[in-house]
Amino acid sequence: MGFGAPSNLKDTPPETVSYEDQALLLLARLMEGGQEDDETCRDLNTLTKLLTDDSSDKNRSPEPHRPIHELVDTDSVETILGYLDMRQSQTVRGHATLTVSAYLKAAGDSGVEDLSEFFYSRVARGTYDDFIVAFSVAASIFPVVPDVISTLFLSEGFIASLRPLMKRKWKSKKVEQACLEMLNAACMHTPCRKAVKKYCLEWLDEIVQYNPTKHDHEEGSIQQRVHSDIVRNLAAVVLAKLQAFLSTPMAGPEERIQPATTTIEELSDLFKVMLTADSDSGRKSSIEGLAYASLQPKVKERLASDQIFLKNLVKALGETPPKSPTTYGALSLLVNLTTYLSTLTEEQKRMTQLKAYANASKSSEKPDPLNDDEYVTKRCQAVFQAGVIPILVTHSQHGSAASLSLVVSIVFSLSKIPKLRGQIAQQGGVKLLLHAFSVLPAEATTAQRTTAHGLARILISTNPSHVFGGSNPLPLISAIRPLLLILADDPTFEHRDNLPVFESLLALTNLASTDDTARNPIIRLAFPQIEELLLSNNKMVIRAAVELICNLMQSPECVAKFADGGKQASHRMHILLALADSEDLATRRAAGGALASLTEWDTAINAILKRDRGVVILLALCKENEEELRHRGVVCILNLLTAPGKEAGEWGVKKVKDEGGVDTLKECLKKSRNQEVLEITVEALKKLLGGQDSSGTLAIGR
Structure with missing residues (x-):
């Protein structure tokens, strides 16, 4: 192998092995192969850590050594990239993705050259096996280094060559699947997405609409020519992404691309059927496709009006492990169904009109009425009736920060409906939001404010003693800090939004109706802000601030202020x-x-x-x-x-x-x-x- 590592290193304690030898041993074992998946994942993890630590001034080993990324030669790169092959287990592919990411970060331009050489050489060889590996690598690494993979993807003639490749008479279902996984990942990049629509749309339509009973049997067997369920599902997901992102007119007619034969409604119906399939891949594709299809208002309405589908979706979310792509997709879908359009100030409305006048091609476009509040409210009610809150409570305890942000967005939308607030609280919504506020990272300002605003809405309409009293372990004081956050201006907004301020004041007023254990912390932490809001230029904010002062006045601490x-x-x-x-x-x-x-x-x-x-x-x-x-x-x-x-x-x-x-x-x-x-x-x-x-x-x- 040319590594120079002693053959008995496997049994040597790590602390007695030099830093370089540890890396060489790992590379040797990975190249040798034949290990169980958990052993391979352990070695990939260790190599990832070595590469990451070696790239950090803080964590780099003080022992003199050659940079770890320089020990990863061409053969080693091919081996590691080979673990991204779609025929490997999802666990191995996931760990290999992290290793490749660490290597590319450490190696810089030389790592990009290695990746490019691997991709081009495999595609040039042109065997089914090489295509599968090359496409698998592109699909896995696209989210990690989109600029690098998009350059490979958009290289002259590459995308145009995919359609004839896939339409070979004796095609490979595995090559089709690997290619579609790559196209699926590429659709997140705008130029790549346009290229996919230009060159692959007809082929994707053909896969989704394929019915073997309509084809003659003259050449080859139907079994050889039929598309697998996984391939058909993936093609539908790619079509949904193309429809979701490119269904609106471009700036000029020359940029418009003809729509797919398969409509977004037909795709959403297909995805609903796939959701109830027994296969994990079918469920995953269903949820991913619907997450994009539901960006369209007409699809939102079709989905929300189907209570059986909503219950199936909530059930699937409940059965999906946290921190998985499927969980994120299901939460994204629920966000799409429940999100209200932002309310514009009069000044923002005027600016929107001016922009419309300035762009004649868009001046005739009107907002879709299916995005109006009355429709969103009905969708929110339907989602709530499907039993989503208890599932969200469970996921909030173990999900990632990104998933948690989606969870609180859903609860925030549902909390806009006053008659649902008490039930949301009963089902654990307040506990969910307080937990989210405590664990969301400090830089997640928007998610924190959304969490606090949702909490304010629920606490406006519920008796504090029912939420915090009795055997409930939630301390009332834990709700005060989130509510105080939204009394201040949102630094990400140019214009002040008074609604969160107003609703926070109402919630604090409700808390202040209890006793001094709630009143005194509010006075100590927020009195300057409340006092300032008494002089607001918004009549409703002034009213709410005075009502809060009225309830706080039951405390001697507030009396002393006056x-x-x-x-x-x-x-x-x-x-x-x-x-x-x-x-x-x-x-x-x-x-x-x-x-x-x-x-x-x-x-x-x-x-x-x-x-x-x-x-x-x-x-x-x-x-x-x-x-x-x-x-x-x-x-x-x-x-x-x-x-x-x-x-x-x-x-x-x-x-x-x-x-x-x-x-x-x-x-x-x-x-x-x-x-x-x-x-x-x-x-x-x-x-x-x-x-x-x-x-x-x-x-x-x-």
């Missing part, structure tokens, strides 16, 4: 009083509730009495037509009148009288029908008119 006698507290009180005078009824109601709680504290009463319009605003609440607002107003007034300490109480009585309080309260009595409001108003009037003293202060929450 009533500690400092300059900031005075400024906050000024803002809260101004909000109690807002044009928006709901904002006035929430601010009035916060003031009703706040005026239980004498320092807050002093702060209100010091302000010129403080009492005026509270009396204005008493004049409202809405009973709830009058209730809040009279509670505030009574609290002013009955403040502890002679000086404060007398000051309150004087200020209320001076601002016409007697007449206001009499008017309130005439308007009110609620017994509690009537009793509070009567007590306040007695205090103003020098009658019976009240027995204490009263307050009302939101």
Whole structure:
């Protein structure tokens, strides 16, 4: 073999063998072959680690040695690439892909030359065996080094030669399969995809539509000429990718490519049948094909309206191991079925119109109505009814970061429907989202925000004690940090999206309705953000922020923010009083509730009495037509009148009288029908008119 490694190295402890000899021994064993798959995978893993460590300044062995990639000669490269052969087990191919990737990274240009030489030489030999290996290598390595393989794929005459090769009278089913695996991988690269459509479309159509009963029996046997199920499935997947990516018109008519004879609807029907097949390859091809076919709105509708299919899909997802391509494909398919179109701001709508005017070829295109919210909502309901949440909960515990991002996208879409939120929580949706938020990498900002937004939606519509209380091990405080994330601007968006902010505030308000174990962390972690949102230019955000303050005001920590006698507290009180005078009824109601709680504290009463319009605003609440607002107003007034300490109480009585309080309260009595409001108003009037003293202060929450 020419490696110079001692023959007895296999039994020598690794720590006694030099770094170079370890690599040479591994290469020798791989070239010798004949091992069990698990032994081959172990050797490939070790070689991958050696190549990876040797390429890193941090992990490189301090022992003087020749670079490991230089020990991988031409024969070794051919051996390692041979483990990518489709006739090898999927496990071996997977480990070999990682080894080749590590080698290409370590060897740089020389590694690319080795790979190119291998590919060209095998194709040039032209035997079935050589074609199978070359195509298998291209299919496996395409995702690793797409620029390198696409150059080989697009080399002059190569793709054009595939069709006549595949249409040979005595063709090999294995060559067909290897070729289609390569085309399948190549379709992820735009220039390669266009070339496939140009040269291979007719052949792919022929495979999918092939029916041996329609062909004569003159030349060869049908058994020899018929396409295998695996080949037919792969051809259908490639066609689906071509349809998904190239079905819309190009910029100019000269670039348009005629569509395939097999329609995307026919392909989706074929994939649905394949999903229930017994073979793993059929299920894998079915899900991969549908993941691309479902990019088309009409296919989404066909799939979502078939409840039997949806249940089969959810069942297949439940039976598929995590971190597998099939799992990722099934999750991608569910994302396609459930995703809503982004809501554009008015400015974004104007920009879209301007772009349409600038491009005459697209100006007549209209958004497909099947992507409208009403259709997406029906699809989401159908997916939910198929029992997807428990399966997603299971997959979220063991999946990759990429799969987890898809999982939370699906839950996020389902959570948009209010009537589903309670059921999502019951089936483990909150636990899923909290787990996802805790394990998603820091750089996955979009996925983290999607997770937090989905959590906010569910917590708006569910009783916190049902989600976090009793025997449930989830601590309520664990939901606060995700919700705070979406109070801040999304750095990836040019225009601020107020919907996540609004829904996060509503969820925090719901949590704050429980007790101080929820309120105090919110106050400590988020009060500056909440305070800033009180001055938002969005009416709904302001309303939600005030409602949150109203519930937080049940905590002494929040009261102190407004009533500690400092300059900031005075400024906050000024803002809260101004909000109690807002044009928006709901904002006035929430601010009035916060003031009703706040005026239980004498320092807050002093702060209100010091302000010129403080009492005026509270009396204005008493004049409202809405009973709830009058209730809040009279509670505030009574609290002013009955403040502890002679000086404060007398000051309150004087200020209320001076601002016409007697007449206001009499008017309130005439308007009110609620017994509690009537009793509070009567007590306040007695205090103003020098009658019976009240027995204490009263307050009302939101």
